[in-house]
Amino acid sequence: MAANLKFAKTHEWIRPDADGLATVGVSSYAVEALTDLVFMQLPPVGKKVKAGESIGEIESVKAVSDLYAPVSGEIVEVNTALPSQLETLGKDPYGAGWIVRIRPDAPSELENLMDQSAYEALVKS
Amino acid sequence: MTAAVLPVWWDPAGDGPGNMAADELLADEAERRGGPVVRIYGWTTTTVSLGAFQPLAEAEACPAIAGLPLVRRPSGGGAIIHGSDLTYAAAVPKGHPWGSTPQALYDAMHEAMATVLGQMGVAARLHVPTDADPPADAFLCFARRSAGDLVTPPHGSPASGGDAKIMGSAQRRLGTAVLQHGSLLLATNTSVGQEARHSGLADLVPGNASSNDVGGWQARRIADLWLGRVAESLGIVREFQPEPFRIGREDAIELRAIRFRDPRWTGRR
Numbered sequence: 001m002a003a004n005l006k007f008a009k010t011h012e013w014i015r016p017d018a019d020g021l022a023t024v025g026v027s028s029y030a031v032e033a034l035t036d037l038v039f040m041q042l043p044p045v046g047k048k049v050k051a052g053e054s055i056g057e058i059e060s061v062k063a064v065s066d067l068y069a070p071v072s073g074e075i076v077e078v079n080t081a082l083p084s085q086l087e088t089l090g091k092d093p094y095g096a097g098w099i100v101r102i103r104p105d106a107p108s109e110l111e112n113l114m115d116q117s118a119y120e121a122l123v124k125s
Numbered sequence: 126m127t128a129a130v131l132p133v134w135w136d137p138a139g140d141g142p143g144n145m146a147a148d149e150l151l152a153d154e155a156e157r158r159g160g161p162v163v164r165i166y167g168w169t170t171t172t173v174s175l176g177a178f179q180p181l182a183e184a185e186a187c188p189a190i191a192g193l194p195l196v197r198r199p200s201g202g203g204a205i206i207h208g209s210d211l212t213y214a215a216a217v218p219k220g221h222p223w224g225s226t227p228q229a230l231y232d233a234m235h236e237a238m239a240t241v242l243g244q245m246g247v248a249a250r251l252h253v254p255t256d257a258d259p260p261a262d263a264f265l266c267f268a269r270r271s272a273g274d275l276v277t278p279p280h281g282s283p284a285s286g287g288d289a290k291i292m293g294s295a296q297r298r299l300g301t302a303v304l305q306h307g308s309l310l311l312a313t314n315t316s317v318g319q320e321a322r323h324s325g326l327a328d329l330v331p332g333n334a335s336s337n338d339v340g341g342w343q344a345r346r347i348a349d350l351w352l353g354r355v356a357e358s359l360g361i362v363r364e365f366q367p368e369p370f371r372i373g374r375e376d377a378i379e380l381r382a383i384r385f386r387d388p389r390w391t392g393r394r
Contacts, residue, residue, distance in 0.1 A: 010300055033226045035272075038262065039178045052300070057177070061261055061271045063227040063296035063303075064177040064201040 005094065006110050007119035008070040010052075013094065014102075016110060021076060021101045024055070026067065028093045029123045034060040037086040043100065047075045051109055055100060067099065071109040077101035128160020131356035131363045134370035135345070138167035141174060141196025146381035147370055148214040149199065152297075152304040154370075155216035161223060161359070164214045164370050165348050171208035171316040174198045174306075176266075176295065181392045183264045189318025197391050200306040202295025203266035206321060209314040211344050215305045224303045228273060231294050234307060235275045237354035238292055242277075244350065245342055247329045249291060252276045266293045267310060267323040275309075277329060291326060309347075311339055 005013045011030035015023045031037070039059040049055055049069040056067040078100050082088060089097040104110070114122065132154075139147070144166055155162045173190050175181070175197045184195055184204060193206070205212075215234060217223045223230040235251055242249040252274040263269045267290050270276070275292035294307030310325035312335055326339050337344065349363075356363040371378060384390050 035227065036261070041178070059176075059178050059201045060227065062201060062231060062273075062294075063298050064199070065298040066300065068300060 005116060006070065006113035007116070007122075008068060008113055009122065010066075010068045012068055012070050014070040014110065014113065015094075016104075016107065017101070020103070022071065022073075022104050022107075022110075023098045024070060024100050024102055025093055025098045026058075026089065027119070027123075028090075030065075031089050031093050031097075034058065034063060034065060036061045037089060040083040040086060042078045042080070042083065043075050045075055045078055049073065049075065049102075051112075069102065070113055071102060071104045072106065073102040073104040075100050076103050128158055129361055131160070131352065131359070131361055132158070132162050132366055133348075133352050133363055134162075134164045134166075134366045134368075135348070136164055136166035136369040136371060138169045139371070140169050141172045141194055142382040142385035143371075143378055144168070144212075145174075145196055145198060145385045146378045147374070148216075148304060148306065149381055150374055150377055151214050151370065152216040152299055152302040156218050156302045159218060160361075161215060161217045161221065161355075163216075163352060163355075166212055166214075168207045168212070170194060171206065171314065172196060174205050174207060175391075176200065176202045176204065177297065178394050179204060179264070180394050187264060187321065189321035191318075193317070195391065196385055197393070198295075198306055199297040200295045200304060201297070202293065202306075203262075203269050204264055205266045205293075205308050206314050206317050207308070208316055209310070209312040209325060211309040211311055211348060213307050213309075213348075215307070216302055218302050219298070219300075227296055227298070227303075230296070230303060230305050231273045233358060234294060234305065234355060235273055235292060237358060238275055238309060238351050240354050241347060241350045242275075242291075242326070245326075245330060245339075245347075247277055247291075247326065249275050249277045252288065252290070265321060265323070266290075266295075266308070269293070289324065291329075311335075311344060 054066045239249045258270040276288035292309045297304045312325045312327035352363040
């Protein structure tokens with residue numbers, strides 16, 4: 001897991017990239033908790049979202065979960081390969097299992113999120 | 126905040142969109158109260174509820190349910206034919222021990238029902254997946270099997286192979302709460318074609334049984350015992366509410382029902 005990841009309480013991670021964009025995915029904890037994934041719906045490129053708004057949905061055998069934007073911004077890229085390769089989310093949740101890239105409205109919003117140790121404490125509690 | 130009781134609403138029959146809207150509000154109620162809440166309800170007519178992402182085309186290709194009202198749930202899972210079942214919605218805040226993983230709430234509700242069915246003389250257990258399971262993506266919920274489904278010995282379900290599924294549930298995991306829909310099959314629903322029928326509890330108990338009276342066990346009594354057991358497992362007590370959940374929430378329910386009546390929601394996939 002990269003050291004510069006930040007986490008939302010809703011289990012999404014976000015990584016600021018060198019080009020000013022940020023990559024978003026879901027944590028390995030969340031993927032394991034959902035168990036067998038069967039379907040995923042992603043947002044369209046160009047969609048503007050507020051922090052905490054839904055950016056997609058993921059379905060497992062038992063549950064449908066919303067995916068939430070960790071920060072406000074514009075969706076500029078979507079991992080379109082993911083819905084047909086859901087196993088990637090389990091195998092490489094912090095790499096090839098990325099979900100969207102966002103152009104953050106305010107990079108300072110990242111400060112509202114948890115670092116890795118705080119997130120690990122949350123999932124252990 | 127720690128909830129001291131398990132509030133339970135026993136609601137009259139409603140239509141599909143109204144029921145789904147009320148259940149979304151139930152999730153809000155769980156968050157507000159800081160603990161689990163349950164709503165049990167009926168349907169004004171036999172209705173098919175589709176899982177959140179089931180293709181509408183699969184429903185349209187199933188002649189056994191042709192012409193029946195159809196509503197798409199916010200929760201996952203397979204299609205359920207409501208009318209001869211005990212339908213429930215349970216909601217918990219995500220911070221609750223039953224909200225942490227999908228399996229936790231699923232097992233809690235099903236284990237409690239297994240105990241009650243045992244009191245009725247019906248051997249029921251939580252399903253453990255095997256290689257012989259029917260397909261996980263079968264159109265109908267009761268033709269699927271997944272870990273924790275409540276199953277009984279074979280009793281005539283069509284093409285089910287081994288054990289028969291008697292209760293299934295599925296969830297919508299929201300930002301701060303979990304909404305779980307579930308169904309206990311009380312009797313065979315004869316309003317649908319043969320290929321969509323699954324036998325229910327009434328086929329397992331002696332006597333003259335129907336969905337209203339399963340061998341002398343009224344649905345209300347089953348629910349009473351079941352939810353008493355659910356509450357007991359948390360060290361709290363079940364508390365039936367004096368009025369239906371809808372009372373005082375009519376406008377909010379109608380507002381939310383607009384989405385569930387919208388053909389774009391029903392046909393989203």
